[in-house]
Amino acid sequence: MGKLTMQLAQFMTNECGWTLQVCDAGNLGWAGEIREQQMKFKAPHPLNLVAPLVMIELRQVGYIEINGTNSQDIFEKLGGFFKTKWQAYAKEADPNYCDLKFATDAFKSRGSEGENNMGQRTMELVDFMVKECQWTMVTCNGGNFGRTGAKREQQLIFRNDEFVQHGADHIMVELRTVGYIEINGLHDAGDTKEHLISFMVEQWGCKEYTKYFWESDEKYCDLKYTCPDDFYYRYDLANNLGKRTLELASFLGQHGWALMLCNGGSVTPDPRHRPNRILREQQVKFTKSPEKAAAPLLLVEFRTQPYHDEPARWHSYIEICGPDTNGVYDKLHHFITEYMDGQMCETPPNCDRLYQFDGFRMYPAKIGEEGRYEGLMNGESNIGQWTMRMCDYMVDQVAEWDLIVCNSDNLSQNFQHGSGDNKYFIGVTAREMQMVFRHRPGGRAVFMAAGQVKELGHPPLQPPPYWTEEGCIAGTLGQKLVPGSAEELAWMQEILDKTFKNKVTRDRKDGQPLADRFRAVQCIRSEQPALWNRFAERRREVAESCKATMGVFESFATPKTMEACEALSQRCTHASVGNPANQAYLLHGTNPTSAVAILSSSFTVNLAGKSAGTMFGAGVYLAESSTKADEYARDDMGGEYDGLYAVLVCRAILGRSYVTEKAGDFSDQVLSGEYHHVLGDREKAVGTFREFIFFHEASIYPEYAVFYRREKDGEILPPPDRERAPKMMEMETPEDEPEMTAV
Structure with a gap:
């Protein structure tokens, strides 16, 4: 799996x-041997194209299995960690099941109530991957199998996105209805440890765990x-x-820890x-x-x-927990009662609002001759x-919430048949789905997959010799985004370095100090035949126009970008x-979301609003x-790659320049052809x-989207609080009105 x-x-x-957000495993059947895997992907982001993934599975039966891409020799690094830290040794891996396999005795358990050290081992691995290897943890889920579920x-899953700021601290808290709370990762918590202990003791009435006489001194967690007795509520399931x-997330949020x-x-x-x-x-x-961490949370659970x-x-139920932020309860009530045809019920102690809903469907799946022992309704469901x-409604319709958690659990409600020696039980599967949303005030655009880019239908005019996608060269493919090489x-x-200028104008309105360097962390190159063909035809037209005008070549304007990078020049x-057409590379600042959209469709010149706030014309x-x-x-505020900015590096056909220092609408000077x-x-x-x-869309071919960070004195500048970027770059407000000159 x-x-x-x-x-x-x-x-x-x-x-x-697309962005992998959650990967959640589940087990069903008599011994939990029927496996399910749920994967949730959210709106695409261009940097996912160049960020490989690796999955590590820790199995209490004594194995470690690895699948994914061996980026930056991560397999070798993991092998060294497992051998040194957990005394593991490599085993031959069946390529149909995993890419790499290790055996170890590092995973411990004791008692009959599920106590184990998997949380402790998990946090050791997270620290190694995140802090030493500089990978990002994407998702982490646990599961139980075996007849008792004690295994x-x-x-x-980790992502190798070296363009993201790494080294984040993590802690794990395990709530166990057998009567305990276990915590791991406290070496990262600083003074939060003492605050957390105070919260558990004073707010929840917990006491420090005292081990039984038969227990060993080996610790399975950092804190227990x-x-x-009445801390955990249970009624049926x-x-x-x-x-x-x-409650825990709200408390830790006050100390800067965000639910992940x-x-x-x-x-x-x-x-x-x-x-x-x-249990x-x-x-x-x-x-x-x-x-x-400061943002409110809301939990919605289907069961x-x-x-x-x-x-x-x-019966089918919908439970809601959390504060009524911006009237979200009324919005959910409308959605559940009108769209889902649910009915509001009396609220029990375990949630803040409860609905009954008759729409959850489950289907049987007989397995083998003794299928009844595996339980009923183990097949597909519509949950x-x-x-x-529900996610679409909260994220896209209410438009103030981000999904951060979506996990499932499978249980069984058992019904007795017979008595005495003939007594047996038949179980009916119960399914649960838990969603947690984080509030984000105001709207935030996310990168959405562009509509299918229509193919040109014939080879584009003089495509660049470095294009690699045969379909783009032939004009049979609409577009290919190619991860940029190291070169x-x-x-x-x-x-970015050689065109930097330590100058601030009135257009820098985010309140952030000017960075002293823009550090490029990744780039993507676009091969788009239709846009290139249009650009090449315009280039030929401008070259012929310039050739017909005597002496023009001597007066071509040369942008500083052409002097900055000889290879692009x-x-x-x-x-x-x-x-002959005075082609050059120029820059356009935007956000990652818009950058990739522009690579697909280029810019649009809206002449209908040509005087609306632009200094030299629309x-x-x-x-x-x-x-x-x-x-x-x-940056895409609050997104997967928060804090990354974007600049488009575009080919542009300059031809002859109409040079002016004076504000005004000069579009007619260009549209006339002069x-x-x-x-x-x-x-x-x-x-x-x-x-x-x-003023001609064909004069620009957006070729590269470059993603970068702002740095000052060697430190990354955090993104400021501000509005999203305007749709069109404009010059700063003039302070005087110098005369115009033309070349």
Whole structure:
């Protein structure tokens, strides 16, 4: 299952650009041997195309299995860690099941109630991957299998996105209805440890755990506390683990720890005689992130409660926990009662609002001759479908919430038949789905997959010789986004460095100090035949126009970008004819979301609003300075790659420049054909920047999207609180009105 999961994950992320958010495993059947894997992907992001994944599975039976991409020799690094830290040794891996396998005695358990050290081992691995190897933890889920559920598995997925700031701290809290709370990762918690202890003792009434005489001194966690008898609520399969999770998240949020992941599990100590005595577990992970920690959370849980086995029947419930932020309860009430046809019920102690809903469907799946012992209703269900409808409503319709947790759990409600020696139980599967949403005030655009780019239908005119996608060269494929090479990334850094200017204008409105360096962390190159064909035809047209005008070549304007990077400059010059259309590379600041959309569709010149707030006319504004482009760059606030900005590196056909230092609408000078763009020279007028304004969409081919961080004195500048980037770059407000000159 892990092998197939990673194949799908790599296709969805590295090929399609979608973001893997949650990967949650479940077990059903008599011994938990029927396995399910749920994967949730959210809106695509361009950097997923260049961020490989690796999955590590810790299995209490004594194995470690690894699947994924061996990026930056991570397999070798993991092998060294397992051998040194856990005294593991390599075993031959069946390639149909995993890429790498180790055996170890490092995973311990004791007693019959599910106590183990998997949480402790998990946090050791997280620290190694995140802090030493600089990978990002994407998801971490636990599961129980075996007849009693006492055998634990832990599945972790990490992403190699070296362009993200790493080294985040993590802690894990395990809530166990057997009566305990266990905590791991406290070496990262600082003074939060004492605050957490105070919270558990004073608010929850917990006491420090005292071990039994028969227990060894070996610690299975960093901290363990015993809960009061009434701390965990249980009624049939209902429980208050979700409510306790939000209470804990609210407290830790005050100390800068944000809820990252949580997942459930269960143990049945005596399945033959007391199959309905189920001990629940909730594993909750937090990461240090003060900005996210301050945001309110909301938990929505779907669950089924079987009440009959011949035939199998069940009730369906929706539970809600958390504060009523911005009237979200009324919005959910409308959605549940009107769209889902649910009915509001009297609220029990384990949640803040309860609804009954008759729409959850489950189906049987007979397995073998003794299928009844595996339990009823082990087949497909529509809870995943309803989960996505709820997510779509909260994220896209209410538009103030982000899904951060979505985990499932499978249990069994057992019904007795016969008596004495003929007594047996038949179980009916109960399914649960737990979603946690984090509030984000205001709207935030996310990168969405562009609509299918229509193919050109014939080879584009003179495609660049470095294009690699045969379909683009032939015109049979609409577009290919190609991860930039190390050499191309170095070129982008050259442009950012050599065109930097320590100058601030009125257009820098985010309140953040000017960075002293823009560090490129990744780039993507676009091969788009239709846009290139249009650009090449315009280039030929402008070259012929310039050739017909005597003496024009001597007066071509040369942007500073062409002097900054010789390799890119050479791409604009043909070996035999030179650069007759005065082609150049220029910059356009934006956010990662918009950058990739523009690679697909280019810019749009809206002449209907040509006087609406633009200094030199309603055209497309490009810059020769990275500092000027950065004034309009924004990050995708709160997104997967928070804190990364974007600049487009575009090919542009300059031709003949209409140079002016004076504000005004000069679009007619270009549209008449006498000139090919406007050069707004505010550098000469007031010492700021030059910008290049285009009024023909075909004059620009957006070729690279470059993602970068702002740095000052060697430190990364945190993203400021501010509005998203404007749709069009504009020059700063003029302080005077110098005369115009034309070249």
